[in-house]
Amino acid sequence: xxxxxxxxxxxxxxxxxxxxxxxxxxxxxxxxxxxxxxxxxxxxxxxxxxxxxxxxxxxxxxxxxxxxxxxxxxxxxxxxxxxxxxxxxxxxxxxxxxxxxxxxxxxxxxxxxxxxxxxxxxxxxxxxxxxxxxxxxxxxxxxxxxxxxxxxxxxxxxxxxxxxxxxxxxxxxxxxxxxxxxxxxxxxxxxxxxxxxxxxxxxxxxxxxxxxxxxxxxxxxxxxxxxxxxxxxxxxxxxxxxxxxxxxxxxxxxxxxxxxxxxxxxxxxxxxxxxxxxxxxxxxxxxxxxxxxxxxxxxxxxxxxxxxxxxxxxxxxxxxxxxxxxxxxxxxxxxxxxxxxxxxxxxxxxxxxxxxxxxxxxxxxxxxxxxxxxxxxxxxxxxxxxxx
Amino acid sequence: xxxxxxxxxxxxxxxxxxxxxxxxxxxxxxxxxxxxxxxxxxxxxxxxxxxxxxxxxxxxxxxxxxxxxxxxxxxxxxxxxxxxxxxxxxxxxxxxxxxxxxxxxxxxxxxxxxxxxxxxxxxxxxxxxxxxxxxxxxxxxxxxxxxxxxxxxxxxxxxxxxxxxxxxxxxxxxxxxxxxxxxxxxxxxxxxxxxxxxxxxxxxxxxxxxxxxxxxxxxxxxxxxxxxxxxxxxxxxxxxxxxxxxxxxxxxxxxxxxxxxxxxxxxxxxxxxxxxxxxxxxxxxxxxxxxxxxxxxxxxxxxxxxxxxxxxxxxxxxxxxxxxxxxxxxxxxxxxxxxxxxxxxxxxxxxxxxxxxxxxxxxxxxxxxxxxxxxxxxxxxxxxxxxxxxxxxxxxxxxxxxxxxxxxx
Numbered sequence: 001x002x003x004x005x006x007x008x009x010x011x012x013x014x015x016x017x018x019x020x021x022x023x024x025x026x027x028x029x030x031x032x033x034x035x036x037x038x039x040x041x042x043x044x045x046x047x048x049x050x051x052x053x054x055x056x057x058x059x060x061x062x063x064x065x066x067x068x069x070x071x072x073x074x075x076x077x078x079x080x081x082x083x084x085x086x087x088x089x090x091x092x093x094x095x096x097x098x099x100x101x102x103x104x105x106x107x108x109x110x111x112x113x114x115x116x117x118x119x120x121x122x123x124x125x126x127x128x129x130x131x132x133x134x135x136x137x138x139x140x141x142x143x144x145x146x147x148x149x150x151x152x153x154x155x156x157x158x159x160x161x162x163x164x165x166x167x168x169x170x171x172x173x174x175x176x177x178x179x180x181x182x183x184x185x186x187x188x189x190x191x192x193x194x195x196x197x198x199x200x201x202x203x204x205x206x207x208x209x210x211x212x213x214x215x216x217x218x219x220x221x222x223x224x225x226x227x228x229x230x231x232x233x234x235x236x237x238x239x240x241x242x243x244x245x246x247x248x249x250x251x252x253x254x255x256x257x258x259x260x261x262x263x264x265x266x267x268x269x270x271x272x273x274x275x276x277x278x279x280x281x282x283x284x285x286x287x288x289x290x291x292x293x294x295x296x297x298x299x300x301x302x303x304x305x306x307x308x309x310x311x312x313x314x315x316x317x318x319x320x321x322x323x324x325x326x327x328x329x330x331x332x333x334x335x336x337x338x339x340x341x342x343x344x345x346x347x348x349x350x351x352x353x354x355x356x357x358x359x360x361x362x363x364x365x366x367x368x369x370x371x372x373x374x375x376x377x378x379x380x381x382x383x384x385x386x387x388x
Numbered sequence: 389x390x391x392x393x394x395x396x397x398x399x400x401x402x403x404x405x406x407x408x409x410x411x412x413x414x415x416x417x418x419x420x421x422x423x424x425x426x427x428x429x430x431x432x433x434x435x436x437x438x439x440x441x442x443x444x445x446x447x448x449x450x451x452x453x454x455x456x457x458x459x460x461x462x463x464x465x466x467x468x469x470x471x472x473x474x475x476x477x478x479x480x481x482x483x484x485x486x487x488x489x490x491x492x493x494x495x496x497x498x499x500x501x502x503x504x505x506x507x508x509x510x511x512x513x514x515x516x517x518x519x520x521x522x523x524x525x526x527x528x529x530x531x532x533x534x535x536x537x538x539x540x541x542x543x544x545x546x547x548x549x550x551x552x553x554x555x556x557x558x559x560x561x562x563x564x565x566x567x568x569x570x571x572x573x574x575x576x577x578x579x580x581x582x583x584x585x586x587x588x589x590x591x592x593x594x595x596x597x598x599x600x601x602x603x604x605x606x607x608x609x610x611x612x613x614x615x616x617x618x619x620x621x622x623x624x625x626x627x628x629x630x631x632x633x634x635x636x637x638x639x640x641x642x643x644x645x646x647x648x649x650x651x652x653x654x655x656x657x658x659x660x661x662x663x664x665x666x667x668x669x670x671x672x673x674x675x676x677x678x679x680x681x682x683x684x685x686x687x688x689x690x691x692x693x694x695x696x697x698x699x700x701x702x703x704x705x706x707x708x709x710x711x712x713x714x715x716x717x718x719x720x721x722x723x724x725x726x727x728x729x730x731x732x733x734x735x736x737x738x739x740x741x742x743x744x745x746x747x748x749x750x751x752x753x754x755x756x757x758x759x760x761x762x763x764x765x766x767x768x769x770x771x772x773x774x775x776x777x778x779x780x781x782x783x784x785x786x787x788x789x790x791x792x793x794x795x796x797x
Contacts, residue, residue: 090429092495
């Protein structure tokens, strides 16, 4: 409610401001946005959302999701990604996905998702999401975009690491039913080394083949089941003019790290994009970064107690998990609910921008964690103290 | 009622310490079974409830615009607005502010940001309600929900003549309940007794926040909407409809809340009797005996914000409200298993019982019990003497009433 007020701030003009104030006064404590959202969730001025308009299967476990973003969608550059927030089993989850098209005339955007085994969001998007579903959205972001000044390019992609690259390629060479369009207008020389476990499991296989057949790119697919596991040492052999090219790579950590070492040794330019920013493994106890301090805590001490023990002034209430008076946002890391052992994880990039609210009085550190807290100086006689 | 420790036969005397901890474990298991299965359908429930409430409010306000030339619109709009305000406060606001829906991680439906259609700010209500009332439930002197600091709700509070007026001010408080709650959340009575320059800064800040909230609420209901209705010739009916809807909401929420802890037979506790290291089992037991349920239709449960499942709500204030009905039979079975009284009755019965207690305790202990139509004149004389007489005389007459009652029993 109140958090919506920022997005709904009138942009210009006294009349507009007056109208906004009048509508606010008529619906307080709701924001005008709360009422307008009932009728027009994709309007200008609303929190950025999108409606799923189509879901196309790409492979057995991957699908392209087409979205109609709200009016405030500011567009993107191919290669960029978006963060989408979607409710799965009642809970909001945020994930980042590369946009797999260039800007389109109908303003729709698309992402291609591969269902991760044991994942939460990706299997839902691939197998259960239906047209009509509303998702939350952030504006496109990311530096992994083509530098127009280079002519000779090498893309190294692995698995769903192809997604930002296909966005760039389809923007350069639109693939339509009648073939690949766009020709070689910019006189680019593109080689794509794409790694996948096997050919049938390759998303955009047809697109890539079509681009290769049309001569738009030189496609060098490497399938683990046919060619064995890929090693970066093989790159020089696969791409003889490697040293003339600027490399763009997207894939899992291991590949990117190896590629970085390989290119650094040869003094070659490399741009990379990582997908999952990291994973949070739950442990027992850990270091809590809070209010400018780093506190060591075991797995049985409530964060509230540990922080107070360390001299921080903490918001608190019932100290038994019922009043929500101690809630603070968890930015990163994992905490465990001491009542039932449930673990809450905050992964930067996957949790909401403001962090995940946790109850510090019944949560203990489950590994290193970062909690937002800016203690205020206390007033002379705090109300809570005088009541007790 | 009398605080539990002073009762001749304690309703928990038959329970061993092990029993109490076993009750705690069984209740934890019931809670866990719901927590694990929260999901899609629960999320859909609260979102639909919020949506329904908003459509109802907008629709009712639109309907009222026609009330100047089409009288049925006045009744329809007023009824709709009353229900919308009740849903906002009870099933939606109260429960979201308890954090029942925080697990959805929806930044708009979260206890930390929600605000409701009430004079009281969400912030100060969360402190006085979630923290004080739900933690120190029914401990006399600690839980101000018991009589809101202005009423005598227990035999153990010494009677004074001023209490004779408590049925009147309970009635008045009912009509303006949202303001009563706001004053109570600010601990207005206690803070106003402190000299002005010594009042805590936090209190002053909260007062100005509450006044701002009240101004916004009143402007909406009594200025903005009547003005919008003016061109339709419906300013006066709109003003009246808003006033009626606010009073209806106040009367309803006051009644539901009285039913939660006031009916006869609900236990209260002495401050001194509570172990500072009260175990989870003991805390659960206090909640079990300190609350009363209302039985009734599904609509009544929704309109009461599922506070009709007051016992379940007090055991687990953070359980999504739509799930209380499902666990109630398990809780009831647990009461039976351990020989405890599951306090449940229909709404009229609970409201009557709560009001009866307010009236009974406005009078000296045992006065009502010893009064019959026949001895009424004599009893009135006793009451008059107790009201006007000295403290010593009052004590003497009280002893006589107690003796008479003991004799009658």
